[in-house]
Amino acid sequence: MKYGIWALFLLMNHCSSALAQGNMPAELKRYINNISSLGLDTTAMDIVYSKVEKNIYKVQVSLHLKEGVQTGSWQLSVRPAFQPRFHWAPHLTPDSNHVIAQHVFRAPALIVTDASQMLTIIPDLDLMQKGSPVPWYMDMNAAQNLLVVGMGNTKVKEHVLFEKAPGAFFPAGAVQLAFYCIFSDSPKDLRNPWQRTVDFMWRRWGAPLYRQGEPLHHNDMEPYIRQTYQWAFTSWRKPVWQEFEWNGKQVGAPVFIVNVTQSPGYPGAENQREFTSIWNQAWFNSLRSAQGLYRFARRTHRNELKELALKTKELALSFPQRNGIFPSVIATEMEEVTGADGKKYQRSKGWGTKYFGNSNRNPYTWDARAAPYHIADMSFTAYWMLVWYDELEKDKRLLEYARRYADALIRLQDASGFFPAWLKLEDLKPMDHLNQSPETSISVTFLLKLYELTKDRRYRASATKAMQAVMEKIIPTGQWEDFETYWSCSRVGSNDWVGKKIARNNMFKQNNFSIFWTAQALLECYRLTQNKEYLQWGQRTLDELLMFQAVWQPPYMAVRTLGGFGVMNADAEWNDSRQSLFAELIFQYGKLLHRPDYCQRAIAALKASFVMMYTPLNPASMQQWQARWPFFNDRDYGFMMENYGHDGATDAQGLGIGEFTIYDWGNGAAAEAYNRICDHYGADLFRKPF
Structure with a gap:
């Protein structure tokens, strides 16, 4: 079913013009007030509305340029017919200079809802697949209630946001932009947009x-x-595998990171990118990886690989506990050496200089030795200790280690149910950042696993209380802030965005690590209780996570x-x-x-x-x-x-x-x-x- 008309425009460059709204199907008019065009001089433009399936239309706008035009951009702005309360976009655009570049079009969509309506705009990936002389972009201006699909050049600004860049050239001939509109007033769709x-x-x-x-x-x-x-x-065994003696036992694990200068075929001198270390934290977890090696060795009868996995388990058990709390990193001292070429290179002083510390991806210090304890790191590692105990070996030391930590963890839970993020090295007291965040969710999963193995109801009670806190405070507003959100490579906003929405987008800076932890915790809560509320919240959270997953093969990748x-x-x-x-x-x-x-x-x-x-x-x-x-x-x-x-x-x-x-x-x-x-x-x- 199609609705089409030619409309003539005499536009000045960068002026805005409303498209032929009278052509818009009636059911779309309930959700879209108008669509306007900005940025190109045109003599003729065609807008076609095609019904794809129930509650989904494709909108295609075509124009013909008599000659090539160099300009800033061309964009279509969709103004919803309601005032949204909730907004979602795949990337932040904190001011009018920023856009969502096609580089991050993994599953590109702009989603808005109020109490009774939902509208989604999706760029036409089929049209993009054919290639375009000018890159595509999107934008979401919550303050002005505009959803934008456009074409124009961009540049990387902060790590990593995208700004508009000049110099887009539109060649003579046909130019098209198209997008899909999904709309609904179903309570089910409003609960899970x-x-x-x-x-x-x-x-x-x-x-x-x-x-x-x-x-x-x-x-x-x-x-x-x-x-x-x-x-x-x-x-690559020499740079990767690290082994040393600890308390009379041989322990070992793959090193945190290696780079191309450590390749056997590299023609120059080795230069280590970061300090020599082994990590057991929420990202880089040697205990988790060792379980894969153990499973493979068991399946293929490779005893030499199994021995390596066991050495990594021994190393994890060697991390010292203090009232149940334990570090996440073991590292060596580093030194700068001068090579034969006169250049400076970073090298390890060897495992004789080892020390324990914590992840330096935190708000306080880049020094792993001085870094505070991190609850998410400990809960993640302790969870994998329980998986090892449950599925690989009944090594009671793993269960005992995890239980000592759990007893410390539940004492740190606040009155509303959250666990803090970081603890001071000196007195194990909570610090100042993310003390009511979705990092709590990984502790939920850990405590429920421990409850399954021990039947100690204290762990179940603590976990369900924590889950309720995340369901009430975090999920409805999308406050997906965790350590990676601000204190890894993307530090934009770390000084002034923490705990606040970016007004122009009505969104928090978000990281999908904590979305995953929460979807996992909700599934475990459902599995344990059969309470369907957990499952409903869990599917909603999973679907939000899936918006970060690529659904196509861009021609520019x-x-x-x-x-x-x-x-x-x-x-x-x-x-x-x-x-x-x-x-x-x-x-x-x-x-x-x-x-x-x-x-x-x-x-x-x-x-x-x-x-x-x-x-x-x-x-x-x-x-x-x-x-x-x-x-x-x-x-x-x-x-x-x-x-x-x-x-x-x-x-x-x-x-x-x-x-x-x-x-x-x-x-x-x-x-x-x-x-x-x-x-x-x-x-x-x-x-x-x-």
Whole structure:
């Protein structure tokens, strides 16, 4: 069903003009007040409304340029017919100079709701797939009630926001912008404003690619696993594997990070990117990765690999507890040395100089030795101790260690149910940041796992109280603030945005780590209680998480992207390693809710976890690696950067390819997820059609 008309415009450059609103279908008029065009001189413009399915229309606007035009941009602004209370966009645009560049169009949508209406705007990815002489962008101006789809150049400003840039050239001929409108007044859609969008985008773009085999064109991931362990424990063993004696025992784990200067084929001198260390925290967790190695060794009867995994377990148990509280990092002293070329290089002084500390991704210090204890790091590590105890070995030391921590944790819970974020080294008292945040959710999952193993009702009571706090304060407003939101590489807003919405977008700066933790905790609460309220909130939270997952293959991305995840609404990564952590949870919801699309998304996420690996198994990625690091050879097979396009730019000549591997947040983490899912569901899972 189509509605079309030619409308003539005599526009001055950068002036705005309302499109032919009389043509708009009546059911759309309930949700859209008007659509206006800004930025191009035109003599004729055509707007066509096409009904795609119930409650979904496609809006296509076409114009014809008699000659090429260089201008700032061309954009269409949609003004909702209601005043939204809730807004969602994939990226922040804190002022009128900022836009949402197509670089972060993983699952691009603008969503608004009030008490009785929902409207979603989705750029036409099919039209984008054909290519465009000018990049696309979006914007959401909550203050002026405008949702924007446009075309224009952008530049990276802060890490990572995008600003408008001049110089867009529109060649003579046809120019088109198109978008989909999803609208609803259903109470179900208002409770979960993401579900219709998640469903539509996967059906239209994600599922067809998935059925073609994307993002890997083979279902057997076992070769990636073997290549990971070959890389870590044979060809790159010297820089990766760290082993030393502690209290009379040999302990060890892969190092936190290695870079290309440590490659066997690197022609220059080694220069370490960061301090030599081993981490057991919410990102980089050697205990989690070791479980994948243990599972693989058990399955393949590789006792030498099993011994390495056991050494990592021993190391985790060696982290000293103080009233149940424990550090997350063990590191060596570093020194600067002068090479034969006269340049300065950073090197380790060796494990004889070891010390314990905590993650330096925090609001207080970059010094790991002085960094405070972090509850999320401890709860995540203690949770994996319980998984090891439950599924791999009945080593009672793991259970005892976790229980000592849990007893300390529940004493720190505040009256409303939240756990603090950071504790002072001196007296273990809570510090000043994120003391009522969704970081609490990872402690919920840990405490419920401990309750299952011990039947101590104190842990269940503490966990459900904490979950209620997150459900009431965090989820409805989207206050997804955790340590990574402000105190990792994307520090924009760390001085003045914490705990506050960005007014122009009516959104908090958000990170999807805490969204994942919350969806996981809600599923565990439901599994334990069978209370459907947990499941409803859990699916809502999962769908919000899935808005960070790529549903298409952009023509401007040189690697495969389907199923990969971004990170937050102020950063630029594709195919981030967190997708390996997310995969099983998405699959669990899929099985529970009988949702084949969730199951497909889960497998796509797991496959995407291996896309960035340097290996002949990934020809597109391998070409990019070789463009960036031409000295790479077969000894580097398995090297894998944690993500792609981190700095907000990519090209076909290696731009967007990184320089390092974090085993516990890259190849080792992906291998762990695969081995765990195989143990839980069988390798045949990856050959099912769903």
